Amino acid sequence: MGKPTKQASGRGASSRGKSAGRSSRSEGEVFAWISRSISGFFGHVSTNYRNRRIPVVLGLCLLAFMTVALFSVLTFLLSKGSDQSLIAPLAEGEVLEESSRSTANLFGIPGARLADYLFNRLLGWGIFFLFAYALYFIYHLIWRPGERILRYISRFLLLGFLSLWTAIAMSALQHAFPSDTFLVWGGTQGVRLYRYIQDSVGSAGLVVILGFSLLIFAVLCNDRVLRTVQSPSISKPQFKKPSFLERIEALFKRKRETEYEVGEEEDANALQDEDAWRDELKEDGNLRDEEEEPFIQPTPQTRYSYPEHGDEGDELQMIVEQAPEDDLVEDNHFSPEPTNPGVLLALYQKPSTELLRDYEQGSSEIDMQEIELNKQRIIDTLASFKMRVTPMKATVGPTVTLYEVVPDSGIKVSRIKTMEDDIAMSLKSEGVRIIAPMPGQGTIGIEVPNSLPQTVSMRSILASRKFKEQQEKMELPIGIGKTITNEPFIFDLTKMPHLLIAGATGQGKSVGLNALITSLLYSKRPEELKFVMVDPKMLEFSIYEEIEKHFLAKLPDSDKAIITDMSRVVATLNSLCIEMDNRYHLLQHAGRAVRNIKEYNEQVRSGELRRIDGHEILPYIVLIVDEFADLMMTVGKEVEQPIARLAQKARAAGIHMVIATQRPSTDVITGLIKANFPARIAFKVFSMVDSRTVLDSPGANQLIGRGDMLFYQGKEMVRVQCAFMDTPETEAIVSHIAHQESTGSALILPEYVPEGEDGGAKTFNPNEKDSLFDEVARMVVQTQVGSTSNIQRKFNIGYNRAGRLMDQLEGAGIVGPQEGSKPREVFIKDQISLEELLQRL
Template sequence: MKKAKGGNFFVKHKFALSISIFAFGLILILSIVSYSPRDEANLLSLSEIGKIFTGDELVRIKLERTKNWLGFFGAKLSFLFLNYLFGYSSIFIGLILVILGVALFLDKLSKSILKFSFYLLVFSFLLSIFLGNLKLIFGTDEFRVEVCGGVGIYLADILTKLFGEIGSMILLLFVFFIFIGFVVEVNFYDFAAKASDSLLGLWSKLKQPQKVKQANIKAVKQVELKNAKGTEIVITTPEKKDFEKVEPQRSKPSKIQPGAVKDVSVRKIDFKLPPVELLEESDEETIADEEELNQNAEILRKKLANFDIEVEKISITPGPVVTLYEIVPAADVKVREIVSLADDIALALAARGIRVIAPMPGKGTVGIEIPNKKPSIVRIRSVIESPEFKNFEGILPIAMGKTITGEVYCDDLAKMPHLLIGGATGSGKSVGINTIIVSLLYKLYPSEVKFVIIDPKKVELVNYRKLANHYLAVCPDVDEDIITTPENAIVVLRSLVLEMNERYEKFSKAGVRNIQDYNEKVKQGKIKSTDEIQHFELPYIVVIIDELADLMLVGSTDVEEPITRLAQLARGVGIHLVVATQRPSVDVITGIIKANFPTRIAYQVASKVDSRTILDMNGAEQLMGSGDMLYLPAGATKPIRIQNAFVSPEEVEKIVDYISSQPGYDRPYELPSIVEKQKVEINTGEDFDELFEEAARLVVRFGQASTSLLQRRLRIGYARAARIMDQLEREGIVGPQIEGNKAREVLIGSENELDEILKKNR
């Protein structure tokens, strides 16, 4: 109760206190500015002050000869500060009082203002000592005590006795230098390094590492408020900074580049990465105004108060689309009580997409994400041009978008190592996939990365077929550059598995463990080609699957098996998967697939069940759509809310046209052929199963072929039946399994035709 009364007393008399502080500071400034050492009022003692009212003639004459703007009071006040404190540096004390009075009157007294006032006081103190040291060195009569004050001359005298006149001056200059550097936050290590570079010349410049991350630091301005109930509200808004233009760190094309033929080196192509001018200029991003933020904070406080939840502090971090309100509840409040009020908070704020984070990772707060009334569009150009993306040192850099605080977020696909994307129709999945592809096109050359694009929708990613001779990897067994049918998708996935196996075989014979070591040794000439294996730098392969559900409907086993094998083993050879689906159910995103995709993105979904299927937690059902997503990095426990960068179809078309207009390779990068692989296996003289001929006659007689049929009729196990079925397929007796568990098509019409085939293989 006493604390509350004290607080009320301060609020009640805040106006008078602020006016008093301001007035005294202004009087001090005016008296020091108009100070004159010739004012005889300065010589009046305290005992003579009373004679002012008795009409003493001598006192009257002294007052008439006083020229200070504030008369006797001003002359005496300035005389005391100038002679007994900091000298003329005391004027900064008056300035400090004026600033504190104004801030207190406007209720803007914050830590930043107090910090500035403290710095100003220290500067006044140091300046007084510096001037005192000058007076002791020169010792002229014109250099009066008023210049440095009693404090300055006293401390300067001590320093002079300890270090001498020159030593004390050097010491003071050094202290001034440290103080100014501390105030403006100078990195003395960088400063010393740059000074060393300038002294040592060009050789030192080449040895000194450049530090580019200093340009990424964003200044933050904090505005602290208090509402009528005493809840502290802190609004944190990022201040815009003009960054210097930084050229992206682009790697140069290799001297030996992979092309259509995989056992010989191909010619070098002259290629330029697309310029940012192909992208639409970003609109100025707007954040919610202070009035809206304060209004939402007050509604939030009142709503929680209705349920007896006391809030001590609310920190507000506005972003381009979503604003984060971090609340510090009272000590006796349970977190689950706040989580259960998510719907009530959304109702009170008339907002959709409310998400409660309880607690915030690494903080003692509860986060509530509330959408802005007027969200901004985050265009991909603002992300591509940012220093964060240009200076990002990832192998496969991806510009994800911007966080709720407006900061650019980038990540490396090579470290994920595979990405699973889920979300409802229209939530932004296809735009997100385009963002991933465009990010890689702006950073990597055709010799460094290839794409395998599977688009069952047939309309979202077809524009990229123009990049066949630059960035695409194709399978010779299919007639599509951009895969649009489930049957071709299964063939391509199997071809990727063969590519993975071939690369591992190369790595094994070269004695390396991953693609980075392999390419580095090839570049250095440490690995030589032989008659059996041609060694050259291998590109990374990014496999894009826009709709997994369509493939799983046709043949879940045939799709799940190669995807699982690639997800488990392919990261070491530079093959990475990006799989998206609009139906995040357990029959599409199976447990095996989820286990091998630790990095996930969830756009807006219809229910909590779908959110848990993707992220293993709720939250995605509360997203706003239109690129609003939750990004869960590998190993993280809490997802990050990001607004996906928007790239329009027109921008994609411009980028594709620019790249396709440049010289490319003669043919696309070819994956291994499944058909050729099967012929090689047959020609190696593989021994057929003893029951092969009996099984062949059995399937021709029945007109259908299935593993279960062979198991029942031949009384063998599943593994042996499956192996016989593969042999029948290689001999052209049965067709491939493309419809899940349905029986295979028998390609032989009669046993006479079968006898001809069997005679050739005997």
């Protein structure tokens, strides 16, 4: 019967479908709309969940309920039972008079009923542990999302156990000491559990269950309780006595010692026998008393010793190394400084290190008490987490001491890496950093700040022998501070080739920039180096305005070399791009193939490239931006493209960049900029996210500030204490340079004309022809380079005159119009055609 019915209904449905097709389509559209609305609603709910709206709303609702419940219970406990007479009539359905409706509970009769239910009818005093779990859950739901579900379950089980244990214990206590009170100490549920256990195992069994359950709970939750249970003695813990097999193994181990150690033992035994023989002779009077020269035993090269933990009473010995003293080289003012061939300013004298101050270094003695205390705290902290280590070495630096330890076998290095905060809390110090493992050492390094840090002066860096030696080997040497071993940290900017500096406000970033500039001023001459300084703060680099004619570069129409107007930054960066292209064109047409500016300058100095052909020494150009975040906010993304172009190509052209920012976020330090700035310096930042943005790893958030920084160049990070420079020192250096011989003006960068701002076709007027027109035309045709900056450099004229000459050349048909950053096309290809053109003009 069922099958024919289905067929009939199917035929009927098909017939009705033909007659009511439009109605069915409308119903289908309605259902489709309903389904889209439901999916859209749940999609919106899912999106809100991802946006943390629903958990926050749920947490706020729970917080409101918990506030009412907690304060209801507290006022219920303080009411002394005055609300109990009001709760019972309500429970029986009676109606109270208006005069009896006043309650002591903060939330009235509902609050009193809620508190009576939570305290008297549930778990009594144990309810407060459930309150604690509810607040923990609400806190993580609103402010600390992302907690694992197992963590919630474990916390619920722990606090739930404490709640039940407290309810049973308080019920037993109230039964043992009855009193006339309205409170049920353990609650109705606690009383039921107490009576069940009491009837089952008696009072003695109840005490045993309560005591051992609490002990088991403490062992599960606390390692210190576990160690106390395993070794209950309060005296000094004894080490395990070695077994017979361990003694045999130790015996064979001693037999396998090196010949040197065996010889050392024999020498010691011989000395003991000799001392005993001398004492016997002295007692017999056969040997007179005389001064004995001390026996100096030759010691081998310093090596690590690994003390055994099993020897009772042995103290863990550690090698303590103090940083070496500064090896300073005084400046010799009587001997003239040797200059390279091709130098224009022969009378220029570099500043002396006597202009720098030597700050008080403090006590150079090692505080052994502090080192021993820190060593023991490190060992105890790691041992409390079941990580036994052996201290090996302590290197005392100017501001940080490096402790090297070796973990016992079976301990993962990754576990020790996570102990920075625990060790810092044990030492009561910030800035603790763990290096695991030390590169090439086989140890784990723990950097701990000194209680009395020393000030590193810039004079101790620039006057050091290491800086003097590296100054001759490096193109742009920069000494910025000292490492943890008190050695001057020096690097070559041309090897970077660009540098990114980041750090929070007031952590030493500006001082680091001044140290970088000072290193270059002490290393290079005006014709070898030029700075392009961008100062959004308008105050940091203003002190260097006096050396504009010596070391600065600017645009042709700029009044000041220090760029403080952010609207001119884009033009400056594009002008540097034009200068980069001009230099590459110059290197390409050099006499012999050169790959970078260093090889080009060497050919100019050796005479292979002659000045009469338009070749001269090209100075290095260093672009320094003090606050890149403000630049990005003011100008926007327009600066990112020229900076990326300079970072990718400007290395061989001798143009390098140093960019500093106090806001190392991803919208400032973009991926394009990070990819082209492999060398980075990070001062202290306040979050691990900022440290990962700068260094691609944590560590900068663990620094102590005041010039403490991390240097990173694709390898391991180096911790450096930045040298301190005060404003009077910088003023003295600038004043000295300002009184020296100069090039006469700042280096004029090529003019940048944005697209669409050309002045149209140039015309040539023979009556306004410049006196240098013929010479410039011959030089341009000979070199086939049509560049205003090239004319300015080779004829030692100003930019305005060079620009007018270029316009006259364009009007005469010798060169073509300007095409962005490329040099102008030279239409005349040989000198004969040029001479014919000059005669016609």
